Amino acid sequence: MKLVFCGTPSFAVPTLKSVVRAGHEVALVVTQPDRPVGRGQQLAAPAVKVTALDAGLPVVQPEKIKKNEEFRAQLETIAPDAILVVAYGRIIPKWMLDLPRYGNLNLHGSLLPKYRGAAPIQWAIANGEPVTGATTMHLDEGLDTGDILLQRGMSIAPSMTSEDIFPLLSEMGADLMLETLAGLSAGTIERRPQDHALATPAPILTRDDGRIDFSQPAMTIYNRWRGFQPWPGAWTTLQGKKLTVHRMLPTEVSGASAGPGGLHQNGDRLFAACEGKTWVELVEIQLEGKKRMAAADFLRGRALESGTKLGES
Template identity: 45%
Template sequence: MSEHSLRIIFMGTPDFAVPSLKKLCDNGYTPIAVYTQPDRINGRGKKITPPPVKALAMEKNIPVYQPETLKTEEEIERIREMKPDLLVVIAYGRILPKALLDIPAYGAINVHGSLLPKYRGAAPIQRAIIDGKKETGTTIMKLDAGMDTGDMLVQKKMPIGPHMTAGELFDALSLDGADLLLQVLDNLPEYMAGAVPQDASKATYAEKITKPMGRIDWTKDAVTLDALIRGMYPNPGTFTFFRDKRLKIHRACVSEAADTSSEPGTIVSVSGGAMGVQTGRGILTLTEVQPENHKKMLVSDFINGHQVKINDKLEY
C-alpha cells in the first residue's frame, strides 16, 4: 500500500488532536474529510469559535463536516459514499455507531491518552495527575462499540514529572500520539493483525472533570491538593475563598516546612513571594493566584494588594 492510497476520514475536535492531523498531512496521509464538533460560543466574549481541528483542516483545504450527531442514516450514508479505508478518531466527542465502524475496510482506530485499560473514559490525562500517578502514556486501539474497550495496536509510556500540569501532559501526549499514529499507518496491516485484547479486569475509568471538583478542601493533605491543582490546570481550575471572594489557584507546590498547630486553611507564611497554607497534613505553598474579577497574578502581588497576613484564613 503506497502512502497516498489510504482513504482516511479524520474525526477530532480539540487541541489534543491537532498534532496528529498535522502529522498525517505532512506525511502523505492527508484525510479525504475531517469531522469535528460544531462551532461553539466560547468564553465571556460570546464569540463563536471553531474547534482547533477545523482551523487546521481549512488551512489544509480538507472538506470539514460538523454534524450534531453521527447516528442519522443520512450521515452514515454520506460517510459510506466517501468509501473510507480507515477512520482515525482522536478526542472527537461523539460515540460512533456500529453501522459507522463497519464501513471502512480497516474499521476505526483511536489515539487515547492513557495506558489502557487504565483510565478509559473522558478525562484520562487529568485523572492520572489528580490520582498522583508517576507514569501514563498513549494507546492506539481499534474502536469497538464499547467505551475505550477495543483491541490495542501499540502503547508508549511517559513519566509524569513532579510539577507537571494537565496542560503540559496534554501537549506531550498529543505529540507522542501523533508519532505513534504515523508509525501505525506506515505498517497498518501488520498492526491490525497483531492487535491485543485489553484485560478488562484491570480497567479503570476516568470520568469527566467538572468545575465543582476544583473546590479546595484544606483538610486534605498537601500532596493530594498539589496533585488536584496540577490536574485541574489550566481548565477548569481549582479555587478557594478568601474574605468571601473566590480565589483561583493556578500554581502551588508542597512545602518542606513542618506542620503548624494552625487549622487547615490558615495562612502560616507570607514571605519570599509565596504564601504557605496549612493543610490536613503538610504545608502547601501558593505562588500564582487569581482573585475574583481580576487577572491571574503572582502571590507576592496578591499579598501586597490585599494586605494578607499570617493567620488569615482560606475557606472551603
C-alpha cells in the same frame, strides 16, 4: 490508505497533519460544529477544522451522527479503509464502526486500560502517576474498551501540569497512529484485548473537581492542581469570596501549626495548612473581583487576622 478523520480540539491536529504528510488520502474531515466562546460569545471554529481547511481538505460538521442518514450515505460513498478518531467528542455509532475494513482507530491519551473516559491526561496527573502514555485501539461500542493496537509510554516529571503533557502526548500519539496504520497495512499488528479488571475511570471534569480539600495531604492537593490546569484549576474561598490558586508548591513550614485550611503568613509568603501537618505555599492567587497577582502583592497592605481559614463560607 483512504481515511476519514474525526477530531475536534488541538490535541487531534498533529495526527491529522502527520497522516497527510505521510501520503494517506484524507477523503473527509469530520469535526464538531463551530461554538460560541469567550465573553463576546463569538463563533469559533475547532482547531481541526482550521487545520483541515488550510490543507484543502473537505470538512463536515454534523451536530448529530447516530441517525444522520445524509452523513451515513456520505461515508458509505467514500468507503474508507479506516476511520481515525482523535478527541472527536462524539460516541461512534455501530454502523460507523462496521463500515471500514480496518475499523475505527482511536488515539487515547493514556496507557489503557488505565484512565478510560473523557479526561485521561488530567486524571493521571491529578492522581500523581509517574508515567502516562498514548494508546491506539480498535474502537468498539464500549467506553474506551476496544482492543489495544499499539502503546507508548512517557515519564511525568513532578512539576509537569496537564498543559505541559497535552502537546507532548499529542505529538507522540501522531507518530503512534502512523505506526499503527503501517502495521495494519503490513499485517504485523495483533489486536490485544484489554484486561477490564485493571480499568480505572477518567470522567469528564466538573467545576467542583477544582475545589481544594485541605483535609487532604499537601502532595495530593498539589497533584490535583497540576492535573486540573487550565480548567477547572484549583480554587477555594477566603472570607466568603472565591480564591483561585494559579500557582502553588508543597513545602515545609517550621514553627507554625494550624488546622486544615488555616493560613500562615511569613513575610511576603503565604502558606495554607493541609492534612497531616503538611503545607502548600500559595505562590500566585486571584481573589474574586481582583486581578491575578503574586502572594507578596496580595499581602502588601493586607493584614490577615489570626485564625483565618480557607474554605469557609
